[in-house]
Amino acid sequence: xxxxxxxxxxxxxxxxxxxxxxxxxxxxxxxxxxxxxxxxxxxxxxxxxxxxxxxxxxxxxxxxxxxxxxxxxxxxxxxxxxxxxxxxxxxxxxxxxxxxxxxxxxxxxxxxxxxxxxxxxxxxxxxxxxxxxxxxxxxxxxxxxxxxxxxxxxxxxxxxxxxxxxxxxxxxxxxxxxxxxxxxxxxxxxxxxxxxxxxxxxxxxxxxxxxxxxxxxxxxxxxxxxxxxxxxxxxxxxxxxxxxxxxxxx
Amino acid sequence: xxxxxxxxxxxxxxxxxxxxxxxxxxxxxxxxxxxxxxxxxxxxxxxxxxxxxxxxxxxxxxxxxxxxxxxxxxxxxxxxxxxxxxxxxxxxxxxxxxxxxxxxxxxxxxxxxxxxxxxxxxxxxxxxxxxxxxxxxxxxxxxxxxxxxxxxxxxxxxxxxxxxxxxxxxxxxxxxxxxxxxxxxxxxxxxxxxxxxxxxxxxxxxxxxxxxxxxxxxxxxxxxxxxxxxxxxxx
Numbered sequence: 001x002x003x004x005x006x007x008x009x010x011x012x013x014x015x016x017x018x019x020x021x022x023x024x025x026x027x028x029x030x031x032x033x034x035x036x037x038x039x040x041x042x043x044x045x046x047x048x049x050x051x052x053x054x055x056x057x058x059x060x061x062x063x064x065x066x067x068x069x070x071x072x073x074x075x076x077x078x079x080x081x082x083x084x085x086x087x088x089x090x091x092x093x094x095x096x097x098x099x100x101x102x103x104x105x106x107x108x109x110x111x112x113x114x115x116x117x118x119x120x121x122x123x124x125x126x127x128x129x130x131x132x133x134x135x136x137x138x139x140x141x142x143x144x145x146x147x148x149x150x151x152x153x154x155x156x157x158x159x160x161x162x163x164x165x166x167x168x169x170x171x172x173x174x175x176x177x178x179x180x181x182x183x184x185x186x187x188x189x190x191x192x193x194x195x196x197x198x199x200x201x202x203x204x205x206x207x208x209x210x211x212x213x214x215x216x217x218x219x220x221x222x223x224x225x226x227x228x229x230x231x232x233x234x235x236x237x238x239x240x241x242x243x244x245x246x247x248x249x250x
Numbered sequence: 251x252x253x254x255x256x257x258x259x260x261x262x263x264x265x266x267x268x269x270x271x272x273x274x275x276x277x278x279x280x281x282x283x284x285x286x287x288x289x290x291x292x293x294x295x296x297x298x299x300x301x302x303x304x305x306x307x308x309x310x311x312x313x314x315x316x317x318x319x320x321x322x323x324x325x326x327x328x329x330x331x332x333x334x335x336x337x338x339x340x341x342x343x344x345x346x347x348x349x350x351x352x353x354x355x356x357x358x359x360x361x362x363x364x365x366x367x368x369x370x371x372x373x374x375x376x377x378x379x380x381x382x383x384x385x386x387x388x389x390x391x392x393x394x395x396x397x398x399x400x401x402x403x404x405x406x407x408x409x410x411x412x413x414x415x416x417x418x419x420x421x422x423x424x425x426x427x428x429x430x431x432x433x434x435x436x437x438x439x440x441x442x443x444x445x446x447x448x449x450x451x452x453x454x455x456x457x458x459x460x461x462x463x464x465x466x467x468x469x470x471x472x473x474x475x476x477x478x479x480x481x482x483x484x485x
Contacts, residue, residue, distance in 0.1 A: 052288055062301075093327065110321050133449070138379060145373045169325050
């Protein structure tokens with residue numbers, strides 16, 4: 001059974017349709033394996049070959065990969081949540097109730113989005129500290145570190161803008177506390193707060209602004225900078241491998 | 251009118267062959283092949299299979315978590331009903347804990363800005379790129395400087411009673427001093443003795459941020475008073 005399936009798959013890979021889609025035959029030689037990476041838009045920012053050392057789990061603990069996966073998961077669950085959400089007060093809160101009591105799997109959907117968001121913040125922090133301890137910011141990786149810091153900020157803002165959207169007491173007061181700090185900024189503090197909230201209090205305008213930031217502006221920025229971040233990893237010579245790693249320990 | 255200067259253009263012949271570097275000789279060195287990259291593997295399948303497995307494990311973990319851990323939903327937002335305490339999301343609770351000790355400008359604007367600037371500047375300091383140990387040359391002199399800075403900081407923190415910062419600071423300082431006097435050459439103390447200053451600064455920062463966040467999240471109740479996570483109020 002397994003062999004028949006395998007044979008069928010092998011056959012499929014040699015068909016003209018398969019080749020027209022993937023631009024290559026079966027990836028069984030090193031050449032076609034290379035083409036599988038650089039001939040694919042979604043993989044072309046990866047190197048064709050990777051150092052064995054940087055494949056080890058402790059080289060990065062997959063923290064960057066996991067952060068990226070969580071981002072994708074957040075985009076998918078976020079778009080699904082958008083089908084049920086109106087960025088207006090108090091409709092937003094009613095939509096939360098609908099998600100809990102009316103929408104099929106609404107609770108699960110919201111749980112996934114919420115947990116992924118918190119986990120992403122946590123893992124992005126872990127990723128940054130791990131890169132620091134490995135010296136991953138050292139030349140020629142300096143600028144990619146800076147992009148990473150900006151991505152951390154975007155992650156925090158994404159999470160924070162999303163925090164307001166359920167429009168419950170938790171959301172309202174968390175954002176009120178946070179934005180009150182902004183007014184401590186000298187000279188322009190209250191103006192910045194006014195622009196961020198679209199008014200002097202957290203109201204319907206603030207909800208709309210946070211929503212637009214949360215679902216359009218910040219995700220687009222994040223996508224763009226994640227692209228640059230990944231691309232730079234390869235251009236700057238791959239993951240940092242310390243000379244210490246040579247002895248097979250540590 | 252348009253074309254005052256004539257620009258000559260044309261096509262030069264394309265390179266027929268790919269240039270290939272055979273040896274690279276810099277001054278005062280002999281030609282040798284420096285291979286510090288180690289063995290390499292094909293990205294397809296080795297890296298991609300690993301990534302796929304990691305992704306699958308994470309998704310399974312996420313689904314399990316989402317099945318058993320419900321996202322909270324409180325009452326409808328009410329500007330007239332302030333909860334006590336009103337808390338920001340957990341990743342800002344370290345800052346909120348700082349607000350307990352420092353004026354809003356210091357805790358909410360100055361310290362975050364300084365942290366951000368410091369993070370961005372890390373790769374551009376170019377001091378001690380080789381990561382030489384703090385307790386290397388001139389160790390006793392450095393100990394004096396480190397002790398003076400730490401004591402100054404602790405006195406400043408004691409003035410504002412900021413003991414959630416004092417605690418991690420004392421902890422990291424204790425490790426620092428212990429590693430100075432230690433004779434260990436292996437184990438965790440042995441590796442501590444080889445750490446550069448940047449390692450110590452970052453570790454202190456993470457320890458402090460962690461302590462502030464944990465206290466702000468689990469140990470603060472009405473009026474930002476101390477409470478235990480299991481619900482009894484401290485006197």
